[in-house]
Amino acid sequence: MTIEVTATILIIWFGIAIFIYRLDRKVKKIEEEIGEK
Amino acid sequence: MNNRILNNIKKDFLIESRNRSAINISFAFAGITTLSVSLAAGGVPFTPVVHSIIFWIILFFSAMSGLAHIFIREEEEKNSLFLSLYYTPEEIYLSKLIFNIILFLSISVIVTVLYLFFLQVLPVYLFLFILTVVAGSIAIASVTTILGAMVSKAGSGSSLFTVISFPILLPVLWTAISLTSVSIDGTGIQEYRNILFLLAFSGVIVSVSYLSFKFIWTEL
Amino acid sequence: MKIYHRFIFYFLIFIVMPAVFLMALIWVPPAEFLGESSRILYFHVPVAWISVVSFIIAGYHSIMILCTEKGRTEREYKSYNAAYSGIVFTILTVITGSIWAKISWGSYWNWDPRETSIVILMLIYISYFSLYSALKDNTNRTMISSVYLLIAMITMPFFVFIIPRVYPSLHPDTIINADRKIHLEAAMKLTLFTSIAVFTIFYGYIFRLMNRISLLEHRLQEKQNDN
Numbered sequence: 001m002t003i004e005v006t007a008t009i010l011i012i013w014f015g016i017a018i019f020i021y022r023l024d025r026k027v028k029k030i031e032e033e034i035g036e037k
Numbered sequence: 038m039n040n041r042i043l044n045n046i047k048k049d050f051l052i053e054s055r056n057r058s059a060i061n062i063s064f065a066f067a068g069i070t071t072l073s074v075s076l077a078a079g080g081v082p083f084t085p086v087v088h089s090i091i092f093w094i095i096l097f098f099s100a101m102s103g104l105a106h107i108f109i110r111e112e113e114e115k116n117s118l119f120l121s122l123y124y125t126p127e128e129i130y131l132s133k134l135i136f137n138i139i140l141f142l143s144i145s146v147i148v149t150v151l152y153l154f155f156l157q158v159l160p161v162y163l164f165l166f167i168l169t170v171v172a173g174s175i176a177i178a179s180v181t182t183i184l185g186a187m188v189s190k191a192g193s194g195s196s197l198f199t200v201i202s203f204p205i206l207l208p209v210l211w212t213a214i215s216l217t218s219v220s221i222d223g224t225g226i227q228e229y230r231n232i233l234f235l236l237a238f239s240g241v242i243v244s245v246s247y248l249s250f251k252f253i254w255t256e257l
Numbered sequence: 258m259k260i261y262h263r264f265i266f267y268f269l270i271f272i273v274m275p276a277v278f279l280m281a282l283i284w285v286p287p288a289e290f291l292g293e294s295s296r297i298l299y300f301h302v303p304v305a306w307i308s309v310v311s312f313i314i315a316g317y318h319s320i321m322i323l324c325t326e327k328g329r330t331e332r333e334y335k336s337y338n339a340a341y342s343g344i345v346f347t348i349l350t351v352i353t354g355s356i357w358a359k360i361s362w363g364s365y366w367n368w369d370p371r372e373t374s375i376v377i378l379m380l381i382y383i384s385y386f387s388l389y390s391a392l393k394d395n396t397n398r399t400m401i402s403s404v405y406l407l408i409a410m411i412t413m414p415f416f417v418f419i420i421p422r423v424y425p426s427l428h429p430d431t432i433i434n435a436d437r438k439i440h441l442e443a444a445m446k447l448t449l450f451t452s453i454a455v456f457t458i459f460y461g462y463i464f465r466l467m468n469r470i471s472l473l474e475h476r477l478q479e480k481q482n483d484n
Binding site: 005006009013019024031 | 263266270271274275278281282296297300304345349352353356360459462463466467469470473474476477480
């Protein structure tokens with residue numbers, strides 16, 4: 001039972017981490033694009 | 038203002054009576070759904086709760102098929118701009134609301150009569166049953182009027198209308214289902230106060246949509 | 258976004274959040290009746306909290322869109338992004354909650370009032386997004402979807418009134434309960450509130466990033482239109 005709980009928590013954590021990482025990269029990309037023009 | 042609202046309602050009824058197809062289709066839809074339930078059941082007796090659930094589901098989908106039509110027609114005939122030149126948004130809202138309430142009350146009368154006749158239900162408290170149908174129909178009509186205006190602006194069909202009205206109509210459906218099952222079953226008559234809930238709900242929705250209708254109808 | 262902002266939040270997500278997880282998984286004693294599985298509490302509650310908070314933020318911004326003309330475009334992004342992150346957290350709440358329900362009540366889904374209300378929240382989000390995407394070509398899109406959120410918001414109190422009558426409840430007492438006390442031990446309380454705080458900070462960070470992205474995209478589009 002605890003395995004299920006741990007697995008869910010890890011999945012949530014990885015999901016949030018990946019989400020923030022993607023958002024961060026997107027911001028960087030757009031900032032560079034605006035900076036060029 | 039009253040006169041102008043009456044004029045607008047009269048105009049709507051005139052247009053609808055000239056081209057009866059849309060209204061007829063919504064009446065036919067309501068009748069056929071009721072008949073299909075009765076035919077599919079084939080005389081199997083339902084419990085009061087099942088009766089009331091099926092009854093309100095039929096009413097819900099009849100509302101979904103018919104009540105957005107009044108705004109969608111205005112958009113299709115490119116009428117909305119002229120309408121908003123002559124009337125204020127509040128007048129348009131009130132006239133459409135009254136039209137929808139009248140239309141849906143007549144639809145629900147047909148559904149109720151057909152349902153009671155074909156499924157052989159006789160509510161113990163007939164008066165409570167009728168009151169519930171009237172209050173529930175008014176609540177459904179007042180919620181769907183403003184949502185129908187949104188759907189007509191979105192330009193997509195009735196499936197979007199069903200999707201966006203379901204979560205908002207849920208409290209109405211729950212209350213009406215429990216009231217109907219009480220009136221069919223005859224136990225727990227003290228629940229009758231919930232009719233006030235239905236009326237209060239429609240009052241709140243109508244007042245908020247009266248205030249915010251101009252944001253939907255006029256383009257800023 | 259400045260460089261140290263980014264650094265602080267990477268620190269948060271790779272140091273503080275694992276620390277909270279270890280606290281919740283190892284340090285805290287299990288709850289009396291629920292056993293080891295009660296540890297999911299420290300994730301279920303913050304996620305549910307955030308999904309409600311983002312609904313309130315989305316509703317607040319849509320009401321302000323209707324009330325004032327100032328900053329309408331920014332508010333448009335804000336309410337959309339709040340709803341967008343809200344639906345993600347709502348789905349997470351449903352998943353964690355149903356796992357917990359399976360462990361403690363024996364089935365993944367049994368139409369408890371809490372489950373019902375979170376499903377209704379999810380339905381409202383889904384219909385908001387359907388409306389928003391259907392209004393693609395309309396210039397009045399912001400207004401119409403804001404009115405929809407406003408109507409959904411004023412329906413919420415009625416749900417609170419009506420749901421407990423429809424479905425009986427098995428849910429453990431919420432944080433704010435009838436006798437206004439928190440029935441948790443000190444260690445559990447500490448972990449729970451740290452977890453809620455960390456999740457809220459993350460939510461704020463995600464929300465800010467999303468708003469910034471939408472703003473930058475908007476500016477980029479305007480630039481391209483000018484050229």
